[in-house]
Amino acid sequence: MESSGTSFNAAMRSVAPHQEFLLQGSILDAHCEVLLHRLRGLCDNADCNPEQFSDYEAVYQLKNNLSTQQSQYILFRIRQALDHADAPWHIRYLGQAEVGDKNRHTLVRACYDVACSSNVREFLNELGFKLDHEYVARGYFFHKGRMKVTVSKIYRLLQPGKTDQNTLEPMTQSHIVELSVVAPLGQDSIGDDMRNFAEQLKPLVLLEKFDHRRLP
Amino acid sequence: MAAGNVKVSVEALQEHRIQEVGLDGEEKYVQQLSMSENLTRLAHKIDFYKDETEGKGKPASEGEKEPAEEKQLAAFQPSLWPWDSVRNHLKASLTEMSVLLDVLNLVKEKQYLVADPVSQDPIETKPAIQLLAKKKSLSAASTVLTSGAERLKRSLADANKKNATDFHAELLRLRKQWRLKKVSTNIVGDLTYKSVGSRFWQGGSFEVRKSSEVDRVDAEGEGSKSMVEVTVPSELEGVAYIQVEVKTVPDMMDLTSCTLKMPPGLSSVPENAYWQSKLDAAQNVLFCKELFAQLAREAVQVKSATPHMVVSNQIITNVFPGHQLSIVLCHYTGKEKKSGEQQQVPVTAQKLEHNHVLEHSLHQLLHEVHHSNVSLNPPHPVNATLGMTKRRRLAGPECLTRQELVEMTENESLLSQIIKQTKHGVLRIRSMHVIDNMAINIQDPQITAHWGCLNSPLESSVRIFITSAGYESISTLSRTSLVLLIGVDTIRVVMKDGRTCLLSFEDKELQDLLAWQIAQHHTSVVQQIARYQGWQILSANSSIGSGDMEPFATASAITIASPKGDKIISFRSGPTSGQQLKVKTLDPTADSHPSPAVTDRSWFEHGGSFKEVNLEKLEGRNLASKIDMLMAHLSTT
Helix, strand or coil: CCCHHHHHHHHHHHHCCCEEEEEEEEEEHHHHHHHHHHHHHHCCCCCCCCEEEEEEEEEEEEECCCCCCCCCEEEEEEEEECCCCCCCEEEEEECCCCCCCCCCCCEEEEEEEEEECCCHHHHHHHHCCEEEEEEEEEEEEEEECCEEEEEEEEEEECCCCCCCHHHEEECCCEEEEEEEEEECCCCCCHHHHHHHHHHHCCCCCCCECCCHHHCC | CCCCCCCCCCCCCCCCCEEEECCCCCEEECCCCCHHHHHHHHHHHCCHHHHHHHHHHCCHHHHHHHHHHHHHHHHHHHHCCCCHHHHHHHHHHHHHHHHHHHHHHHHHHCCCCCCCCCCCCCCCCCHHHHHHHHHHHHHHHHHHHHHHHHHHHHHHHHHHHHCCCCHHHHHHHHHHHCEEEEECCEEEEECCCHHHCCCCCCCCEEEEEECCHHHHHHCCCCCCCCCEEEECCHHHCCEEEEEEEEEECCCCCCHHHCCCCCCCCCCCCCCCCCHHHHHHHHHHHHHHHHHHHHHHHHHHHCCCCCCEEEECCEEEEEEECCEEEEEEEEEECCCCCCCCCCCCCCCCCCCCCCCHHHHHHHHHHHHHHHHHHHCCCCCCCCCCCCCCCHHHHCCCCCCCCHHHHHHHHCCCCHHHHHHHHHHHHHHHHHHHHHHHHHHHHCCCCEEEEEECCCCECCEEEEEEEEECCCCCCCCHHHCEEEEEEECCCCEEEECCCCCEEEECCCHHHHHHHHHHHHHHHHHHHHHHHHHHHCCEEEEEECCCCCCCCCCCCCCEEEEEECCCCCEEEEEEEECCCEEEEEEEECCCCCCCCCCCCCCCHHHHCCCCCEEEECHHHCCCCCHHHHHHHHHHHHHHC
16 A cells, blocks of 8 residues: 555655564453562562553544545554553554464554653644543553563543542443563564463463454 | 775865966966975064074074075065065064063962072181181281381381482472473573573583482582482582782872782682582682673673773772772682693792782672663553653653753663772772871861761761861851862862862862961961950951962961050961961051141051061960960950
8 A cells, every 4th residue: 555654654664663572461350469469470570569650641633634545544542541641641643453463472563662651642743643542551561571461451531631539430340451562663473472472471361463453 | 896906096186376367268387386486485483583682593594595485585575565674673672572471470479480590509617727818818918018017117217217318309499599490301501690681692501310329429428418419510619709909009190000919719619519609609600700701792792981901810900090990800729730831839828918808899899780681671561562661761851952862871880880989989989098197197176077888889078167176166157168069080179168179089189278278277276266355357358368388378467456556466268388377466656657737647657567466486285376375365465
């Protein structure tokens, strides 16, 4: 599919190569403790308490006027750590995932994540982006080598813009588990390592690649 | 009439049924059945179902006939009406049901048929045989039980004897301390620090096996022999440690002439030692090897101001001129051949100078390196890149310059860190010696040093007070104080009035500084006494330009006048020139040139000359008290 989007992607890839390998799964709240215990044993830093995080994410979209573009919208994700006020905001672009390749065990997509100043929301508004949806993710963070595992619960904001604990409502009765690695282009053996790690968590949570376009 | 030859013909009655009579009178008969057809017709009348239930004992020939007849019957059937088979089935079931009913009724009524259980023969009770049978079975059971009890007793006795040294129990204890893995039939363990972040190339895997009977029998009676035997790799056998030493080589300042030491005889781990001590020793060997390898690599690769020398298992470097730091990896495996030719090492071990503080620091530094390899700063928010420090993450939004980024990536090597610590240690000890020597040798004034109790491996501080005995409590002004901040290479001095200066590592500089401060102190004490005595200070100068020039620093001087105004004392104190006191008595007669122009009286009172006072002959414990007495005497006479 020759389009300006993909050529832009190709150009970016040669400058700052970043690919995200992703596996996702979910586990019910009742069994989350067992999973956390397991992850604590499998991952690095087993002697420390698992790191908790609380992030607010807003997704901005811009309508794409080019008819040959793969998708209708360009999505930018803004993320802020709620529990660390001095951490910078991050802006993230995720490309389309390449699915259909049976040899790849994980979802592979382009991913660009940069830290930015705190006025990024006004900036995007000025550019013409509109807020699509926002949510708060809270959970635990583990890492093994360069693999990141997050077990998080997604909360809906009852009042737009307010992220206090009492204005949040959990969206599901389960936690979402994500295993991801961000690596430069060409290192495809990461997928095997991720699959081996996912095997260790097998009966508790099934980590697999989902095609996001096929979700209802 | 019975006549013979009467032919009697017998013929079958023609019992054919007339089907129809033709128009011409011809009679048409029903088609006569052939023999086989007749037979089938008759067979059709037979109820085959009844035959089947009763006909188990029937001869085979009849059974064979049946399928043939059935086949023919089957061929026959399509000509009959379609419900025939249904009717047959129903008829059969009806017959069966009625038979069953009859049988049940018969049995119930007990009139025609009685069902009685079969009477069995009474059991013959032969007690002898019974007894024998019981005995046999009991003996079999008892043998089973006794064999089981024997086994249990034996295992219990074994356990009591060996103090619970079951192989599996030991293995469990081993597993609690070390990482074990089963590879095919062997149990292999991991000695390395890889799981906590070490990147050393040398592998350390040990093998665990059950100790054989022979070993156990040969064991000495020191402790109970364990059932678990570990075999460590050959390159990690023995005992090793890193020895750090700082020595002064006053005349030999170059590295090439330093003496190389052979590692002395150590006690190695005995062969039948407990597995924990063996594994600990092997792990220690691995750690020391990694540490030394890292230091040696840095010594060779990193370009620094002073050259380092690496010789087999020693690293030698100059920290200060005249001070050498030597790091030695001592590894004793217990298998060294005692060759008589070049063995220079005496039988008794040399007394080693261990700098335990630095050795501990080295161990700590390597542990730090391991730790930083594994524990990454968790990213907040979690989508950010793993492994960056917080400052680096803020580099983008806060627009750090390239210079700052480059500075952030610079890492200090292990060797340079330990050299810094050594330098600081040496500098601190030397400064301590200088101050202590001066305090011992100089009685007046008194020097006291208060060392800060909180210090880092790279920085210490000390506060020095110079006071005169008997005059400390007058006011804080009579106490001279200065703060020394001892760093890696330099000493920073902060004086009472806020001036700072930087000294190098030479101890002579510190000595000179302290001597100068002492000289300053004398002057300030005199000033203080003058104030309390009521003498007027005519001039006070902390660095005068007159008189002989001091080799270092400056001399200070003060001139005071008595309350009555007739006596003037001039005091000069310098670090090398010492203290000089001169007194002048004003003589109004000398140098008086009366003239009408000059009328003020004070102009006539400058006569007299200064006379030096011998301070040693004055009475008083120290200089301050001497001058105090003098001033008191002069002001009264």
